[in-house]
Amino acid sequence: MSPRSNGEPGATTDVVVIGAGHAGLAFSHCLSESSVDHVVLERGEIANSWRNERWDSLTLLTPNWQCKVPGFSYSGDDPDGFMAIPELIEFMDAYAAHSSAPVKTQTTVTSVSRDNSTGGYSVTTDAGQWHCRSVIVASGACNVPVVPKVADHVPHGIQSITPHQYHSPDQLDAGGVMIVGASATGLQLAEEIQRSGREVTIAVGEHVRMPRVYRGRDILWWLDRIGISNERYDEVDDVIRARSLPSPQLVGSAEKATLDLNTMTANGTKLVGRLMGFDNDVAQFSGSLRNVCALADLKMGRMLAAIDEWIDDNDDASSFGAAQRFAETKVNFPFIILSITGRR
Ligand SMILES: Cc1cc2nc3c(=O)[nH]c(=O)nc-3n(C[C@H](O)[C@H](O)[C@H](O)COP(=O)(O)OP(=O)(O)OC[C@H]3O[C@@H](n4cnc5c(N)ncnc54)[C@H](O)[C@@H]3O)c2cc1C
Numbered sequence: 623m624s625p626r627s628n629g630e631p632g633a634t635t636d637v638v639v640i641g642a643g644h645a646g647l648a649f650s651h652c653l654s655e656s657s658v659d660h661v662v663l664e665r666g667e668i669a670n671s672w673r674n675e676r677w678d679s680l681t682l683l684t685p686n687w688q689c690k691v692p693g694f695s696y697s698g699d700d701p702d703g704f705m706a707i708p709e710l711i712e713f714m715d716a717y718a719a720h721s722s723a724p725v726k727t728q729t730t731v732t733s734v735s736r737d738n739s740t741g742g743y744s745v746t747t748d749a750g751q752w753h754c755r756s757v758i759v760a761s762g763a764c765n766v767p768v769v770p771k772v773a774d775h776v777p778h779g780i781q782s783i784t785p786h787q788y789h790s791p792d793q794l795d796a797g798g799v800m801i802v803g804a805s806a807t808g809l810q811l812a813e814e815i816q817r818s819g820r821e822v823t824i825a826v827g828e829h830v831r832m833p834r835v836y837r838g839r840d841i842l843w844w845l846d847r848i849g850i851s852n853e854r855y856d857e858v859d860d861v862i863r864a865r866s867l868p869s870p871q872l873v874g875s876a877e878k879a880t881l882d883l884n885t886m887t888a889n890g891t892k893l894v895g896r897l898m899g900f901d902n903d904v905a906q907f908s909g910s911l912r913n914v915c916a917l918a919d920l921k922m923g924r925m926l927a928a929i930d931e932w933i934d935d936n937d938d939a940s941s942f943g944a945a946q947r948f949a950e951t952k953v954n955f956p957f958i959i960l961s962i963t964g965r966r
Contacts, residue, residue: 631750635659638745638754640734642668642725646760647714647767648691651721660754662723663747669714670764672707675786679814681706683806683872684839689713694720702840707953731761744887770802771810775900785811791818798822800905802824802897804829805868809881813873816891824886826911827896830870831918831951834880836929841872850925883951884917894955907958915951922948 637653639646653660663669667673682689683777687701689710694717696705705713718725729749734757737744745752767784776782781795785807791814798821801812808824818824832841845851858864873881883893895908 631747631752633661634753635661635733636754637661637733637756637758638663638743638752639758639760640731640745641760641762642718642723642727643671643760643762644691644714646758647721647723647725649758649760650725651691651693651717652721654721654723655822660724661723661752663729663731663745663752664725664727667727668718668723668725669711671765671844672710672714675765676707676834677785677811677814678707678789680810682710683870683874684842685874688842688846691717702878703876734759737773770897772897772899775901777900791815791820794820799871800825800897803827803868804871804883804893806870806872806907808875808885809871809886812886812891813881813889816886816889821890821892822886823892823894824883824905825894826883826914827868828914829868829883829918829921831882832872832880832925833872833879833882833922833946834872836926836943837933837945840878841870844929884949887952887954895958909958912953915953919950 636658637660639649639653639660639662642650642662646662646664647668650660650662664670681704683704685701686696686698686703686705689696689705696713708963717723726749729747731745732746733746735746737753740755742753742755743757745754745757767786769784773782779894783794788811794815799815800823801808802825804812804824804826806818810820812824834841836844839847842851855861855864871882873879879885885891893911894905895911895914897905898908899906926945926947933939933942
């Protein structure tokens with residue numbers, strides 16, 4: 623299964639894979655299995671996004687049993703646990719070694735162009751050029767933070783950072799913190815920052831609410847079981863919408879705790895609607911907070927009903943816990959404006 627290419631710049635190979643994350647390494651494994659000559663070009667190290675673009679305390683929200691890539695899967699003794707970043711990096715390094723992936727690290731691809739003389743491609747990097755018949759772009763979907771335009775108007779003197787730049791609460795300027803976005807990242811950061819003793823406000827838009835555990839099983843086990851995780855792009859009603867759905871409000875922890883807006887407000891966090899703009903130092907929010915929360919509650923109810931139905935149709939209901947419904951999201955008086963400098 624070893625690749626033929628010596629992987630050096632100037633080489634001609636069948637396939638250049640750009641990026642040594644999960645996707646790039648998985649492609650490399652499959653290409654090697656089919657004896658296709660290739661090289662994987664990586665601008666940093668293997669698992670670079672996990673090494674450099676995640677905060678310090680992050681644990682995966684997907685359980686260990688879900689950590690599987692072609693030809694390799696989690697083999698530890700805690701399948702229902704959640705990996706922290708160092709374990710995940712170890713997992714990916716082990717995968718690359720297992721596949722003998724021909725990775726060239728510290729090699730940034732700067733352009734890909736058609737090579738008319740060969741009908742293939744020239745791949746230019748900061749370490750030289752490769753020539754190949756095909757290119758696989760596995761450079762990641764989460765590497766460029768999506769920052770809404772409104773961020774351009776954050777009042778002068780207020781620190782504004784993306785999750786890529788965030789490592790821990792210590793790096794934040796003194797004072798309260800507003801988190802914009804209430805999906806997995808927003809809620810996990812809100813919880814950590816709130817625990818560090820800051821006052822936290824979350825601007826909440828559309829979100830996906832889920833309990834961590836339902837009827838005795840992890841919710842992602844259920845989504846796997848009832849087939850939602852395996853839905854193909856041509857089995858969903860609207861693939862563009864499906865791809866842009868926010869990640870579910872989940873956190874991976876030993877306690878298997880649920881993380882939702884109710885747990886946040888119970889800890890003293892303030893909820894506001896979607897951030898719409900600034901009028902000098904006053905932040906303005908959409909009045910849709912109640913609606914987006916009601917919608918998320920409704921959709922969670924539908925998902926739990928689908929699980930209940932699946933159990934009734936397919937399995938012995940007595941082998942699972944009882945069906946359960948959760949309290950609706952509590953929205954107290956939602957602010958639509960808030961002074962964020964505390965000057966008024
Ligand atoms: C905060 C956060 C938490 C997440 N938690 C989970 C989770 O719990 N469970 C889960 O399954 N998923 C999670 N994800 C999603 C997960 O990170 C991605 O699905 C996964 O990393 C995708 O793998 P990838 O190989 O496509 O991209 P990446 O892992 O981003 O890999 C892309 C690689 O391409 C390299 N690259 C980019 N540009 C170039 C270039 N020009 N030249 C050379 N190399 C280049 C990058 O350095 C990187 O190594 C999370 C994502 C984020 C942002």
